[in-house]
Amino acid sequence: MASxxxxxxxxxxxxxxxxxxxxPGQDRNFHxxxxxxxxxxxxxxxxxxxxxxxxxxxxxxxxxxxxxxxxYAVILAHIGIVPMAVTSNLNISFLRGIAARDFYADAHxxxxxxxxxxxxxxxxxxxxxxxxxxxxxxxxxxxx
Amino acid sequence: MASxxxxxxxxxxxxxxxxxxxxPGQDRNFHxxxxxxxxxxxxxxxxxxxxxxxxxxxxxxxxxxxxxxxxYAVILAHIGIVPMAVTSNLNISFLRGIAARDFYADAHxxxxxxxxxxxxxxxxxxxxxxxxxxxxxxxxxxxx
Amino acid sequence: MASxxxxxxxxxxxxxxxxxxxxPGQDRNFHxxxxxxxxxxxxxxxxxxxxxxxxxxxxxxxxxxxxxxxxYAVILAHIGIVPMAVTSNLNISFLRGIAARDFYADAHxxxxxxxxxxxxxxxxxxxxxxxxxxxxxxxxxxxx
Amino acid sequence: MASxxxxxxxxxxxxxxxxxxxxPGQDRNFHxxxxxxxxxxxxxxxxxxxxxxxxxxxxxxxxxxxxxxxxYAVILAHIGIVPMAVTSNLNISFLRGIAARDFYADAHxxxxxxxxxxxxxxxxxxxxxxxxxxxxxxxxxxxx
Numbered sequence: 001m002a003s004x005x006x007x008x009x010x011x012x013x014x015x016x017x018x019x020x021x022x023x024p025g026q027d028r029n030f031h032x033x034x035x036x037x038x039x040x041x042x043x044x045x046x047x048x049x050x051x052x053x054x055x056x057x058x059x060x061x062x063x064x065x066x067x068x069x070x071x072y073a074v075i076l077a078h079i080g081i082v083p084m085a086v087t088s089n090l091n092i093s094f095l096r097g098i099a100a101r102d103f104y105a106d107a108h109x110x111x112x113x114x115x116x117x118x119x120x121x122x123x124x125x126x127x128x129x130x131x132x133x134x135x136x137x138x139x140x141x142x143x144x
Numbered sequence: 145m146a147s148x149x150x151x152x153x154x155x156x157x158x159x160x161x162x163x164x165x166x167x168p169g170q171d172r173n174f175h176x177x178x179x180x181x182x183x184x185x186x187x188x189x190x191x192x193x194x195x196x197x198x199x200x201x202x203x204x205x206x207x208x209x210x211x212x213x214x215x216y217a218v219i220l221a222h223i224g225i226v227p228m229a230v231t232s233n234l235n236i237s238f239l240r241g242i243a244a245r246d247f248y249a250d251a252h253x254x255x256x257x258x259x260x261x262x263x264x265x266x267x268x269x270x271x272x273x274x275x276x277x278x279x280x281x282x283x284x285x286x287x288x
Numbered sequence: 289m290a291s292x293x294x295x296x297x298x299x300x301x302x303x304x305x306x307x308x309x310x311x312p313g314q315d316r317n318f319h320x321x322x323x324x325x326x327x328x329x330x331x332x333x334x335x336x337x338x339x340x341x342x343x344x345x346x347x348x349x350x351x352x353x354x355x356x357x358x359x360y361a362v363i364l365a366h367i368g369i370v371p372m373a374v375t376s377n378l379n380i381s382f383l384r385g386i387a388a389r390d391f392y393a394d395a396h397x398x399x400x401x402x403x404x405x406x407x408x409x410x411x412x413x414x415x416x417x418x419x420x421x422x423x424x425x426x427x428x429x430x431x432x
Numbered sequence: 433m434a435s436x437x438x439x440x441x442x443x444x445x446x447x448x449x450x451x452x453x454x455x456p457g458q459d460r461n462f463h464x465x466x467x468x469x470x471x472x473x474x475x476x477x478x479x480x481x482x483x484x485x486x487x488x489x490x491x492x493x494x495x496x497x498x499x500x501x502x503x504y505a506v507i508l509a510h511i512g513i514v515p516m517a518v519t520s521n522l523n524i525s526f527l528r529g530i531a532a533r534d535f536y537a538d539a540h541x542x543x544x545x546x547x548x549x550x551x552x553x554x555x556x557x558x559x560x561x562x563x564x565x566x567x568x569x570x571x572x573x574x575x576x
Contacts, residue, residue, distance in 0.1 A: 004273075022486055054454055054515035060500050064522065065493035083486035088404070089377050089426065090496065091235040091523040093262050093280055095255040110266075110278050111239040115403070116376070118237050120264070120278065122254075129148075134254050134264065136237055136278055138377065166342055198310055198371035205353035208378065212348050227342035232548070233521050233570065234352065235379040259547070260520070282521065292561075379523040381550050381568055383543040398554075398566050399527040406525050408552070408566065410542075417436075422542050422552065422568055424525055 005039030005109050008077040012036045015073055018081055033073065039109045041074035047100045058098035063123055063133050067092055070105035071119035071137035078112060084142045088116070092135040098125050103132065110136075115143055149183030149253050152221040156180045159217055162225055177217065183253045185218035191244045202242035207267055207277050211236055214249035215263035215281035222256060228286045232260070236279040242269050247276065254280075259287055293327030293397050296365040300324045303361055306369055321361065327397045329362035335388045346386035351411055351421050355380055358393035359407035359425035366400060372430045376404070380423040386413050391420065398424075403431055437471030437541050440509040444468045447505055450513055465505065471541045473506035479532045490530035495555055495565050499524055502537035503551035503569035510544060516574045520548070524567040530557050535564065542568075547575055 010018075012033035032044040043066070051062040068087055075085060103125040110118045116138055123133040154162075156177035176188040187210070195206040212231055219229060247269040254262045260282055267277040298306075300321035320332040331354070339350040356375055363373060391413040398406045404426055411421040442450075444465035464476040475498070483494040500519055507517060535557040542550045548570055555565040 060519040061497035064496040087492040093521050204375040208352040209349035231348040233381050237377050
């Protein structure tokens, strides 16, 4: 009765290769895939000056891009390389400021359907219970 | 550094008393407070014909009302009776149909701030990994 | 280049008939279809005691059900009777309290796709610029 | 009874100066403030290779950053320079792809409260009825 989330079909290294090849202009080697297991992926994000907003905290757009990327990564890890998957909805609540040092995203697949995949992403710093932002991200998967 | 969620300040029975007194016209004795612990509450919901939509599945509004109620209940359980707390934002993704039998809401407090409280609610049936809907609910708390 | 919203294919009376037949147990004759034109529908909602929460204001669930219903109505008005259309995501921001008298929903179709339809709903009272809640509702349309 | 949105207190040029000074590392001179009037602001965005994703369309994070920026700009235009306003929630529905040429954001203030401001943002290309994304953005305003 329960919907089981399958095991990943890619390794973290294969995913990293895909991201580097697919987004070459973006120099996004600031993502580390820290952990990958069934239904779950943890990513690390480092900080540069361009990501900060007044007050020295990490900007909202930096967090949104990270949430979107974490959702994309955990989905691809489970269904294989499907570049044309596109975000259809993203909702994010910003709960606490993030200081100018490494922070993390924990992405849990809530549902992996045929047409839509929904992922819960928690962005945190220092301690995984110290949640800075919660995001629910829905991707539309290509159907043929 | 982590934000600790405090222990509840009310028991499930005290909460139930409050709901019955505060919403008398609504006859909502279909809520059972199944479990209450620090940062978490599980509620059970039974089904009547008026809650069903074409296809015999539980309607979206029934689920939204349940998510909102679950968030309200877990917040009040942790801060005491504050009737004037009001929902400021609710986002819900409907993932699977819910059949015409008991279903549940698991409400986890993500942040309990001074002005805002944010709760993650998962509605499920049969098995807690079989998530039918995910909702993120933000309540504005009265400040004096 | 622009995506044109087509004219409605049903009249307000035909829609009302469908709602009455499809949701008989719910006695929802409190909806009036005030206006229907290409891409747009306005609905009126009256108030009963069961819809009120502490403070005498209209409850959040009443507003969410109204937003969902308004979106469903405007979509069906434009694609015909498709009972199995289901809400896939609803986001609502509650901005002001609604007093215990008639209030309205203005539903604008933002996109009417083959698989998904997205509707912006504004709930207001007294004056259409006095917005009490904004909701974005996405329906999944059956594809065959 | 209606809540009137006040006239802007800043000009588009004053706003542009603020953005350039406040976000120097980000070189975001790709924003043009096309129009500013009571409750409304239109921004133009040009496109560079780093903003594109597979398929040559504008990435989701580029659109989210634009929606957030448009909301921030229209709010500051109406309340003056308040750098510490922070996004508390952002919800975005992606409706159509955006090709690699200029696109626009229309930001309408829905509510300008004392503690929260809510803005509806529509991102479009070629024709303002051709909406590529709809976003509802809530900012928390500092209270003293």
